[in-house]
Amino acid sequence: MLAAVRGGHLSIIEIILQSMETSVRELGAFREEMLWEAVRHDQEAVVQMLLVHGTDVNALPYANGRDHGCAIKIAASQGYHHLVRTLLDHGADLDCESQAPIIAAAQGGHEEVVQLLLEYGASMEEAFISAVDGGQVHLLKYLLKRGVDVQAKGQSSQTIGMKALERAIITKNPAMISILIDLGVPINHDNPTPYDNPMVIAKTFSAEWIVNYLLSLGAEDREVDLDETPDTFLEDCYNLQMLRGGIRLTERTWEWVGKY
Incomplete structure (x- = not known):
């Protein structure tokens, strides 16, 4: 199932579900693991399908000592702006438990994702400090143009x-x-x-x-x-x-x- 998720094969996912005589909604917490894998491998169609079938957008799939972060943090860290928007539109939290997605995006220098997260209310301060932390000079200059005041508390x-x-x-x-x-x-x-x-x-x-x-x-x-x-x-x-x-x-x- 996870191999099909990583490849974005919706038809194969459906065949597997039929063979199991079950549905996505009946997979329980496994849906969350599927969501994380779909986001990590940039499979938007699978992400959409899982969210439509009630998967928790803010879940931490590998909670037992494996802190990969929630789905939006993973998408932000990879620079998948289209997935970030999809997750936000389905209620993704800007203050993900493991790490705010704006931090992950700024450290990675993903300007388009940073722009999007700021539009949704993410912290400009966190973006600025994280851009410095990640050595992202181009992003630092963009944030300065957006009006970051380095003298502000x-x-x-x-x-x-x-x-x-x-x-x-x-x-x-x-x-x-x-x-x-x-x-x-x-x-x-x-x-x-x-x-x-x-x-x-x-x-x-x-x-x-x-x-x-x-x-x-x-x-x-x-x-x-x-x-x-x-x-x-x-x-x-x-x-x-x-x-x-x-x-x-x-x-x-x-x-x-x-x-x-």
Whole structure:
């Protein structure tokens, strides 16, 4: 059945149902697994059929320890804008339990999906910070044209720009760091706490070459006691480097993340 779903073979699905002497509605939770597979493999006709037959659009199919996310998050992460619209029209939740679809779409640089989700009321702040997080320069520029104010207070006590700069430092992205600083995001501050200072974040969660890059941009050096910050993942600890899209973020590879 799942093989037929992945291939979009509605006629074969119907033959299997007939051989089982059952209907889609009687498949129970298995319908949700079928929905996830149909979305993952971009089979819109199957998705439509399942939703018409009462499948829960917001279900988490693999809930037993396998956090793939709800259907709209999967569609958004793949850039399937037509499926995102279909799911939204059938009541898909913009605040999916595992991850908001706007985050997945923006991290992946899927501009058309981001546009659609914003039309339906998704958070511009989440889109902006996630675009930075995913190294998506083109999407960052689009959101700035849409009116994102990096100096505005976000959901936390930080401004949107400060939160975005934090993500750019942690994900080791000099291009994003430079853009945000050019937009007026402060590189030297202790707001709301000294631990939010860009240099402290770089020394605690990033890498030496990012520290040097910040210094070249005018950041003030800060003393950081790494013994008191056990959650660090400095680049010198190669087994602890951040991964993004299967890529270890280093001085050599950071450009690959948004590009490929």
